[in-house]
Amino acid sequence: MIFETLLSQMPYLVHGLTVAIGLLVCLLSLGLALGLVLAILEVYGHWTLRLVCVLFERVFRGIPAIVLLLLFYYGVTDYIEMGSFTAAVLALGLRSAAYQSQIFRGAFLSVPNGQMMAARAMGMNKLQAIRDIIIPQALRMSIGPWTNEFSSELKATSLAYVIGVVELTRQAKYIISNTQGNILVVFGVVALMYFVVNRAGNWALYRLENRLSLPGFEHRGDA
Amino acid sequence: MLLRVENIHKSYGAAEILKGVSFDMAPGQSKVIMGPSGTGKSTLLRCINHLTPPDKGRIFVDGEELTAKNLNTMRQKVAFVFQDFNLFTHLRTVENVAIGPRKLRGFGKKAALDLAYKELERVGLSDRADAYPAELSGGQQQRASIARALAMEPKLILFDEPTSALDPELTGEVVSVMNKLASEGMTMLVVSHEIGFARKAADEIIFMEGGKIIEQGPPSQIFNAPQQDRTRAFLNVIEHGDDA
Amino acid sequence: MSAWFDFAIEHLPYVLLGVPTTLGLWVSAMTIGAMLGLVLAWARIYGNRPIYVIATIYVEIFRGTPMLVQMFFIYLGLPEIGIVFDPLTAAVIAIGLNTAAYQAEYLRGAVRSVPMGQMTAARALGMGKFQGFVNIILPQALRRVIPQWSNEAILELKYTSIAYAIGVTEITARAEKIGYETFQFFEVFLLIAAIYVVMTSIVAQLLLLLEKKVSVPGL
Ligand SMILES: Nc1ncnc2c1ncn2[C@@H]1O[C@H](COP(=O)(O)OP(=O)(O)OP(=O)(O)O)[C@@H](O)[C@H]1O
Numbered sequence: 221m222i223f224e225t226l227l228s229q230m231p232y233l234v235h236g237l238t239v240a241i242g243l244l245v246c247l248l249s250l251g252l253a254l255g256l257v258l259a260i261l262e263v264y265g266h267w268t269l270r271l272v273c274v275l276f277e278r279v280f281r282g283i284p285a286i287v288l289l290l291l292f293y294y295g296v297t298d299y300i301e302m303g304s305f306t307a308a309v310l311a312l313g314l315r316s317a318a319y320q321s322q323i324f325r326g327a328f329l330s331v332p333n334g335q336m337m338a339a340r341a342m343g344m345n346k347l348q349a350i351r352d353i354i355i356p357q358a359l360r361m362s363i364g365p366w367t368n369e370f371s372s373e374l375k376a377t378s379l380a381y382v383i384g385v386v387e388l389t390r391q392a393k394y395i396i397s398n399t400q401g402n403i404l405v406v407f408g409v410v411a412l413m414y415f416v417v418n419r420a421g422n423w424a425l426y427r428l429e430n431r432l433s434l435p436g437f438e439h440r441g442d443a
Numbered sequence: 444m445l446l447r448v449e450n451i452h453k454s455y456g457a458a459e460i461l462k463g464v465s466f467d468m469a470p471g472q473s474k475v476i477m478g479p480s481g482t483g484k485s486t487l488l489r490c491i492n493h494l495t496p497p498d499k500g501r502i503f504v505d506g507e508e509l510t511a512k513n514l515n516t517m518r519q520k521v522a523f524v525f526q527d528f529n530l531f532t533h534l535r536t537v538e539n540v541a542i543g544p545r546k547l548r549g550f551g552k553k554a555a556l557d558l559a560y561k562e563l564e565r566v567g568l569s570d571r572a573d574a575y576p577a578e579l580s581g582g583q584q585q586r587a588s589i590a591r592a593l594a595m596e597p598k599l600i601l602f603d604e605p606t607s608a609l610d611p612e613l614t615g616e617v618v619s620v621m622n623k624l625a626s627e628g629m630t631m632l633v634v635s636h637e638i639g640f641a642r643k644a645a646d647e648i649i650f651m652e653g654g655k656i657i658e659q660g661p662p663s664q665i666f667n668a669p670q671q672d673r674t675r676a677f678l679n680v681i682e683h684g685d686d687a
Numbered sequence: 688m689s690a691w692f693d694f695a696i697e698h699l700p701y702v703l704l705g706v707p708t709t710l711g712l713w714v715s716a717m718t719i720g721a722m723l724g725l726v727l728a729w730a731r732i733y734g735n736r737p738i739y740v741i742a743t744i745y746v747e748i749f750r751g752t753p754m755l756v757q758m759f760f761i762y763l764g765l766p767e768i769g770i771v772f773d774p775l776t777a778a779v780i781a782i783g784l785n786t787a788a789y790q791a792e793y794l795r796g797a798v799r800s801v802p803m804g805q806m807t808a809a810r811a812l813g814m815g816k817f818q819g820f821v822n823i824i825l826p827q828a829l830r831r832v833i834p835q836w837s838n839e840a841i842l843e844l845k846y847t848s849i850a851y852a853i854g855v856t857e858i859t860a861r862a863e864k865i866g867y868e869t870f871q872f873f874e875v876f877l878l879i880a881a882i883y884v885v886m887t888s889i890v891a892q893l894l895l896l897l898e899k900k901v902s903v904p905g906l
C-alpha cells in the first residue's frame with residue numbers, strides 16, 4: 221500500500237530532486253564566481269575595497285538563510301520582478317559567496333609569498349600572476365573545505381521551500397497532503413535522497429582533490 | 444652600458460639600508476657582490492628590478508630607464524634567480540620554464556615547450572622535465588629556476604645567493620651551470636660567497652658594507668691585495684670556512 | 688531611509704517579543720546538543736563496536752540531511768506513531784538532535800588532539816578510563832573545542848529561524864505576520880535581518896570573552 225503510493229509519487233520526488241540540484245548548482249556557481257572575486261579583492265585589493273568586501277561578508281553571514289530567502293522573495297520582488305527560483309539562487313548564492321570567499325581567502329594566504337614574487341619578477345603583472353600562478357594553487361587547496369560548503373548548501377536548498385520553490389522538500393509536503401499520510405515514509409525517502417546526493421558529491425569532490433593533488437602536497441591521501 | 448645603477452637609496456622605516464649605490468655593467472660581464480649579512484645586498488638586487496622600488500636613484504637597462512610604467516616589459520629583460528628557487532609549485536619542471544615564453548613573450552604552446560626543453564638541456568635537467576618541483580632535489584630546483592630565467596632570453600640575470608639554501612654537496616652542480624653561462628657570455632650579477640665562482644667567472648667583485656660599495660675590482664686584486672681592512676677581514680672569514 | 692526607521696521603530700516591540708522565544712529555543716537546543724554530543728563523542732572514541740556503529744550512523748544521518756526535513760519528520764511524522772509535540776518542543780528537539788551530531792564531531796576532533804600521554808599519565812596515577820576522560824582529557828578538549836563550538840552556536844542561533852516553518856512564533860514568524868498586515872515585507876525582513884546581525888555579533892563577542900577567560904597557557 222505504502223509502496224504503491226511511493227512508487228506512483230516517485231516521479232514527483234525525482235523532479236523535486238532535480239530542481240534542488242539545479243538550485244544547488246546555480247547557487248554554488250554564483251557563490252564560486254563572486255566568492256573568488258571577493259577573496260581576490262580582500263587579499264590583493266585596495267583597503268577601501270577590502271572594507272566593502274568584509275562588510276558584505278559580515279552581513280551575509282550574519283543573516284539566517286531563511287530570512288535572506290524571505291527578504292529576496294517578498295522584499296526585493298517589490299522592486300525587481302523575479303520568480304521564487306531566481307530569488308532563492310540570489311539569496312543563497314550571495315550567502316554562499318560570503319562563505320566561499322573565506323575559504324578562498326585562506327587558500328590565497330597560504331600560497332607562499334615567493335610564488336607571487338617569482339611571477340612578478342619575470343614580468344607578469346599582478347592580474348596575470350593571480351590568474352596563472354596563485355589561483356591554480358589556491359583552488360587546489362580549497363577543494364577540501366569547499367566540500368563542506370557543498371554539503372551545507374545542498375541542505376540549505378531545502379529552505380527554499382519557504383518561498384515556494386517546488387524542490388524536494390516541498391514535493392514531499394505536496395505528496396503528504398495529497399495522499400493523506402505516509403508522512404514518516406515520505407520524509408524518510410526524501411532524507412535518503414539528500415543523503416545519497418550529499419555522499420555522491422563528497423565522493424566526487426574527494427576524487428577531484430586527489431586527482432589534482434600535486435606530488436608532495438597530498439593532504440588527505442590516506443585512502 | 445647594459446646596466447647602469449645610479450645612486451640607489453632605500454630605507455625601511457628609520458633604517459637606511461642602501462646609502463647611494465652606483466655601478467655599471469657592460470654586456471657579457473659577470474659581477475659578484477659580496478659583503479656581510481644584513482648589508483643590503485639582496486635589497487640592492489631587488490631594487491634593480493623594482494621588486495623593491497628604490498626610494499631614490501635610477502636604474503637603466505640597455506639605456507632605457509626602469510619606471511613604474513615599463514616595469515613588466517623591463518623585468519622580462521632582467522631575470523631573477525632566488526635563493527629559495529620559488530619554482531611554481533603547480534607546474535611541472537618543463538611548464539615552469541615554458542610559462543614565461545608562453546604567457547609573456549607571445550610564444551605558441553609548441554614553441555614555448557621546445558624552448559623550455561632546450562633550456563632544460565642547457566642546465567642538464569632534460570630527464571626531469573616532467574617532474575613537479577617538490578620531486579626535485581634542491582640543486583635540481585635551482586637549475587630549473589635558472590632554466591626558467593634563461594627561457595625569458597634576458598639581457599641580464601640577477602642571482603641572489605643561488606647556492607646558500609643548498610646542501611654543500613649540491614652547490615657544485617649549480618655553480619658549474621653558472622660558470623658555463625658566464626663563459627657563454629651571459630651578463631650576470633651575482634650575490635654570492637662562492638669563492639670558486641667569483642675567482643673563475645667574475646670580471647669584477649663588488650664588496651659592500653653598511654649599505655655602500657666600499658671596494659670593487661677584478662677578483663685577482665680583491666682576493667690577493669684588498670685595499671680595505673674590512674674587505675680583508677671579511678675574506679679571511681669566508682676563505683677559512685667560518686660561516687660568514 | 689527615515690521612512691524605514693519610522694517603520695522599524697513602530698514594529699520593533701512586536702518583533703522583539705519573539706526574541707525570548709528565539710533565544711530560549713537556541714539555548715535549549717544547544718544544551719541538548721552539548722549533552723548528547725558529549726555522549727556521542729564518547730561513544731565514537733571509546734565505545735565498543737555496536738555502540739560506535741550506532742553513534743556513527745546517528746552522526747552521519749543528522750549531518751547528511753537537511754534540518755528542515757528532520758523538523759518535519761519530528762513534528763509532522765512522529766504523530767503517525769502516536770508521538771505528538773507542540774511546535775516549539777518539536778523545534779527544540781530537531782535543532783538539538785541536529786547540533787548534537789556536529790558538536791560530537793568537533794568534540795571528537797578535540798579529544799583526539801589531546802596527546803596520548805595525558806591519558807597514560809592519568810591511568811598511571813590510578814584513574815580508570817572514564818575518570819581519566821572526565822578529569823584530564825575532557826577539560827583540555829573542551830578548551831580546544833571552544834572556537835569551533837562558538838561557530839556552531841552562532842550557526843544554530845541563525846538556524847532557529849527554521850522553526851518558523853512549523854509555526855513557532857519566533858522572530859521570523861512575527862516578521863512575516865507584520866509583512867502580511869502592512870505589506871511592507873522588504874522593510875520588516877530588513878528589520879529582522881538587522882536584529883539577527885546584532886544578536887549574532889553580541890553572541891560572538893561573548894563567546895570570544897569566554898574563550899579568553901578559560902584559556903590556559905600552552906593549550
Ligand atoms: N621588507 C623589509 N622590511 C624591513 N626591513 C627589511 C626588509 N627587507 C630587508 N630588511 C632589512 O634590511 C637589511 C638588509 O637586508 P638584506 O636582505 O638586503 O641584506 P643582505 O645583505 O642580503 O643579507 P644576507 O647576506 O643575510 O642575505 C636587514 O637589516 C634587513 O633586516
Ligand SMILES: [Mg+2]
Binds near residue numbers: 484485486603604
Ligand atoms: Mg640576502
